[in-house]
Amino acid sequence: MKMWVARAWLLGLAFTLGACASLPAPAPWEDEPPLSYRITYTRSPTPGLNVEVFPSRSFPPQFLFRQPGRVASVIATDINGNQFDITPRDGALNLPSRTTVLRYRYPLVSSPGERGRHMFGGMGEGDAWHVAGKAYLLTPRHVTPGMRAEIKVFGAKALLPWQPDDNGVYHLRGADLIDAGFHAFGGNRCTAHVGESVLEVVLLGRFTHLSAGNLCTWIMEAAREVRTVRKTFPYPRVTVRLVPVPGKSTPGEFGMTLWSSPPSISILVGQDATVESFAKDWVAVHEMLHLTHPAFVPREAWLSEGLATYYTEIVRARSKRQTSEQTWRELTNGFARGQAAAGSRPMKEVVAEEGNYMGIYWTGALFALHLDVELRRVTEGSARLEDVLELLATRGPTATLASFGNAVDTVAGQPLFGALLARHLPKPAFSELAPLLESLGVRIDPGGVTLHAAPGSVLREDLDVARSPNAAR
Numbered sequence: 001m002k003m004w005v006a007r008a009w010l011l012g013l014a015f016t017l018g019a020c021a022s023l024p025a026p027a028p029w030e031d032e033p034p035l036s037y038r039i040t041y042t043r044s045p046t047p048g049l050n051v052e053v054f055p056s057r058s059f060p061p062q063f064l065f066r067q068p069g070r071v072a073s074v075i076a077t078d079i080n081g082n083q084f085d086i087t088p089r090d091g092a093l094n095l096p097s098r099t100t101v102l103r104y105r106y107p108l109v110s111s112p113g114e115r116g117r118h119m120f121g122g123m124g125e126g127d128a129w130h131v132a133g134k135a136y137l138l139t140p141r142h143v144t145p146g147m148r149a150e151i152k153v154f155g156a157k158a159l160l161p162w163q164p165d166d167n168g169v170y171h172l173r174g175a176d177l178i179d180a181g182f183h184a185f186g187g188n189r190c191t192a193h194v195g196e197s198v199l200e201v202v203l204l205g206r207f208t209h210l211s212a213g214n215l216c217t218w219i220m221e222a223a224r225e226v227r228t229v230r231k232t233f234p235y236p237r238v239t240v241r242l243v244p245v246p247g248k249s250t251p252g253e254f255g256m257t258l259w260s261s262p263p264s265i266s267i268l269v270g271q272d273a274t275v276e277s278f279a280k281d282w283v284a285v286h287e288m289l290h291l292t293h294p295a296f297v298p299r300e301a302w303l304s305e306g307l308a309t310y311y312t313e314i315v316r317a318r319s320k321r322q323t324s325e326q327t328w329r330e331l332t333n334g335f336a337r338g339q340a341a342a343g344s345r346p347m348k349e350v351v352a353e354e355g356n357y358m359g360i361y362w363t364g365a366l367f368a369l370h371l372d373v374e375l376r377r378v379t380e381g382s383a384r385l386e387d388v389l390e391l392l393a394t395r396g397p398t399a400t401l402a403s404f405g406n407a408v409d410t411v412a413g414q415p416l417f418g419a420l421l422a423r424h425l426p427k428p429a430f431s432e433l434a435p436l437l438e439s440l441g442v443r444i445d446p447g448g449v450t451l452h453a454a455p456g457s458v459l460r461e462d463l464d465v466a467r468s469p470n471a472a473r
């Protein structure tokens with residue numbers, strides 16, 4: 001599942017104005033009234049969002065849709081009541097002087113020229129709709145951390161990543177306008193509790209065999225598996241959107257986590273899925289496992305997806321949802337698929353190849369496994385990969401590859417990350433797999449996978465054990 005990150009470097013962009021020394025400096029944006037959005041869900045002529053944007057006087061004239069496509073016209077009204085019909089060019093537009101309000105309609109229903117389901121652009125049925133914030137929110141081209149915005153929603157109950165105040169107003173920062181996450185309008189709601197954390201869940205459509213309670217329990221159990229990796233659930237509040245896929249019976253057809261603040265999760269769920277089918281699902285826990293690591297800037301898909309893919313199998317053993325043998329069968333089958341996608345190319349080429357998801361995910365998963373084993377080996381079992389994630393959580397919501405490596409070395413008590421990565425990168429992507437499995441006592445036989453005594457079998461067995469016996473409660 002993809003992770004989309006646009007954070008620290010964007011937030012560093014400042015909007016600057018040249019001015020004569022005799023003129024007073026403009027007030028900082030944080031002293032200005034916030035950029036205000038009034039969003040109204042409507043059913044006529046088709047489901048859509050009527051959006052009004054009220055910029056304050058110091059906002060720059062350049063605005064844009066960060067994922068353009070569906071809005072063909074924006075009406076700007078100036079302080080004298082004059083109206084201007086503006087056509088966005090590649091999603092961008094310049095505001096007329098002294099603009100006081102912008103109005104446009106965002107259609108949630110795809111046009112005949114668009115194909116498939118639209119996780120970002122909009123999908124749903126009846127009065128239950130899913131859309132990405134960056135698709136329909138018109139935002140300033142340049143955003144600073146001090147910028148403030150407010151959103152008020154009418155016409156439908158909304159589930160946005162942020163918590164509204166008692167008056168239903170969402171208060172946003174500049175970062176929220178860039179990483180706006182997934183939004184939902186309408187649908188049925190339920191709430192899952194995991195420790196002190198709350199997961200707000202919305203069902204955006206009808207399910208043949210599943211109730212809201214069934215689906216909320218599924219999400220809660222996946223969140224409990226995440227707690228076998230982290231000491232507590234990573235966020236106090238997370239929003240989850242479940243969208244039915246007609247004609248499908250697989251519970252998790254596809255999922256995605258976006259780095260809004262807090263992160264927002266959406267999962268496509270087979271409309272004909274049953275409670276029994278949840279036992280084999282991996283999508284829900286995979287998406288939530290992305291919450292255990294920071295957002296990597298710049299994006300390092302092989303590392304973020306590798307961590308989540310590796311732990312997807314490990315946590316299902318820790319929760320007893322699958323046996324150790326099943327876990328290693330799933331891992332080795334995944335490594336085989338990744339190796340087929342990677343061929344004989346070195347890791348550094350595979351992880352840089354856009355669209356080679358199987359190769360990227362499983363190359364990263366192999367590195368995560370090897371890193372976890374090495375951490376345990378060099379510390380004689382006193383440290384593990386989870387400790388790296390705990391340390392990074394104290395250092396902020398984002399990380400770089402270098403800062404991740406620094407955290408690894410800190411936990412290991414010695415240089416480790418750079419040497420292990422240098423060992424993998426220049427060689428064929430899965431060349432370290434066979435000796436690693438042999439040392440762990442994992443044998444691939446014609447009938448499946450068998451586990452046996454080996455120099456590293458104690459380390460292998462410890463992978464199935466959460467640090468705290470209460471971690472999954």
